[in-house]
Amino acid sequence: MSGPGRSLQNLATDGDGFKPRDTIAAVSTAPGKAAIAVIRISGPAACACLTTIAGAVPEPRRAVFRAFRNPRDGSLLDRGLALWFPGPASATGEDLAELHVHGGRAVTAAVLDAALSVAGVRLAEPGEFTRRAFVAGRMDLAEAEGLADLLAAETEAQRRQALLQSEGALSAVVERWRERLVAAMALIEAGIDFSDEEDVTHAARAEARREVEALAGDIAGAIADRRAERMREGFQVAILGRPNAGKSSLLNALAQREVAIVTEAAGTTRDVLEVHLDLDGIPVTVADTAGLRDASDLAEQEGVRRAEARAAAADLVLWLDDAASPAEPPPLEAVRIWRIANKIDLADATGAVDHRISVRTGEGLATLVATLAEAGREALGAGEDVGLTRARHRDAARAVHDQLAGALAGWDATPDELLAEQLRAAATELGRITGRIGVEDVLGAIFSSFCIGK
Numbered sequence: 001m002s003g004p005g006r007s008l009q010n011l012a013t014d015g016d017g018f019k020p021r022d023t024i025a026a027v028s029t030a031p032g033k034a035a036i037a038v039i040r041i042s043g044p045a046a047c048a049c050l051t052t053i054a055g056a057v058p059e060p061r062r063a064v065f066r067a068f069r070n071p072r073d074g075s076l077l078d079r080g081l082a083l084w085f086p087g088p089a090s091a092t093g094e095d096l097a098e099l100h101v102h103g104g105r106a107v108t109a110a111v112l113d114a115a116l117s118v119a120g121v122r123l124a125e126p127g128e129f130t131r132r133a134f135v136a137g138r139m140d141l142a143e144a145e146g147l148a149d150l151l152a153a154e155t156e157a158q159r160r161q162a163l164l165q166s167e168g169a170l171s172a173v174v175e176r177w178r179e180r181l182v183a184a185m186a187l188i189e190a191g192i193d194f195s196d197e198e199d200v201t202h203a204a205r206a207e208a209r210r211e212v213e214a215l216a217g218d219i220a221g222a223i224a225d226r227r228a229e230r231m232r233e234g235f236q237v238a239i240l241g242r243p244n245a246g247k248s249s250l251l252n253a254l255a256q257r258e259v260a261i262v263t264e265a266a267g268t269t270r271d272v273l274e275v276h277l278d279l280d281g282i283p284v285t286v287a288d289t290a291g292l293r294d295a296s297d298l299a300e301q302e303g304v305r306r307a308e309a310r311a312a313a314a315d316l317v318l319w320l321d322d323a324a325s326p327a328e329p330p331p332l333e334a335v336r337i338w339r340i341a342n343k344i345d346l347a348d349a350t351g352a353v354d355h356r357i358s359v360r361t362g363e364g365l366a367t368l369v370a371t372l373a374e375a376g377r378e379a380l381g382a383g384e385d386v387g388l389t390r391a392r393h394r395d396a397a398r399a400v401h402d403q404l405a406g407a408l409a410g411w412d413a414t415p416d417e418l419l420a421e422q423l424r425a426a427a428t429e430l431g432r433i434t435g436r437i438g439v440e441d442v443l444g445a446i447f448s449s450f451c452i453g454k
């Protein structure tokens, strides 16, 4: 990765007070008790910092065992590994030092404090190490977002997808789109050069048009495919039903712990309660809701309202009902509904149902879980295909698509120069996804979503 980040240096530094020339330090591992914690220091004073705390600078990229000392009085703080990564071939592109210390609160606080006492060193902002990597051209924006997703990944499929994006798979797709646009532009521009040979111009314009049509189709396909974006949030399932159908019991059975209160009193659940499940690598969020009925109680009325709102926003509704007395689910537009008859230990299901279960005896639950995982995999993919993962990507892709559609609509009537200009504008717009252009407005939002130390 070379160009994009670097060309942004001025934008990225002047736009919102971001100053890569400071030296930053932070604990990069999670807070709390642990065997090891890593303190990272990046910037021009990293070398001074390392010398002050750990003695001489070690050979680049070699871990050495050192005593870490308080710069104020030379007292021993801890012993551990020191590493030195001189810029620009470091993670941030700057001089970077790492101190691996014992992972206790007091130890990390003392060593971080020692680092911050060195002139020119300050505490890092959230995501600032990654942001410096972006500014230095070590990764593009889509890759940085992939890295954020990788840190947040809770299931295998999420991990696979995030890793792909962090390694540049989405950037490569977008770059390929841009190359196709540039090729179409070149055809039009060739027409400009050969404007006295009408046949050549005509053929070139026709070929460019075919290419732009195909590209607009591919981009529309990518916008319509929401699987990768939904993978980040998980497959959203809402359990809906009348009071006492056994919704909370089902949630507990799926979660394999007592998350929700279960009683025989109708109207027990009021708030929406959700659990995050990992079904065979697929992230599935299941929400338990208040039983639907004309409630007199104010809190229960609000619970019913929330239940209906959650169901309307779900990918799938599990309409749970008593096998003995099934009722119709409420009309839910554009939401898939599975009818599930519960309590088949008491009475057999009547009418058409998708699943027959007894939460009490466990009958039918394994099949239900397997079918849920399958539905989730269908909706989200397995994390092996590359797609747009954020609204930000989709907005940019839609803007490009609209520009291409506009160019295609007026194609024959548009002079070569103007057509080439329209395609150039679309190519520029594509650069928003990887951060080649005009990203200063989104930088803060993207990087602040990271933790401090990343």
Ligand SMILES: Nc1nc2c(ncn2[C@@H]2O[C@H](COP(=O)(O)OP(=O)(O)OP(=O)(O)O)[C@@H](O)[C@H]2O)c(=O)[nH]1
Pocket (backbone or CB within 6 Å): 241, 242, 243, 244, 245, 246, 247, 248, 249, 250, 261, 262, 263, 264, 265, 266, 267, 268, 269, 270, 289, 290, 291, 292, 342, 343, 344, 345, 346, 357, 358, 359, 360, 361
């Ligand atoms: N026999 C039998 N009882 C069940 C089964 N599932 C749940 N129950 C019982 O049904 C009653 C209601 O269960 P809940 O899980 O609280 O039902 P709910 O749909 O969450 O009820 P609300 O939150 O009040 O709407 C409890 O007494 C459960 O033990 C089942 O499969 N068989």
Ligand SMILES: [K+]
Pocket (backbone or CB within 6 Å): 243, 244, 262, 263, 264, 265, 266, 267, 268, 269
């Ligand atoms: K109940």
Ligand SMILES: [Mg+2]
Pocket (backbone or CB within 6 Å): 247, 248, 249, 260, 261, 262, 268, 269, 288, 289, 290, 291
């Ligand atoms: Mg309940």
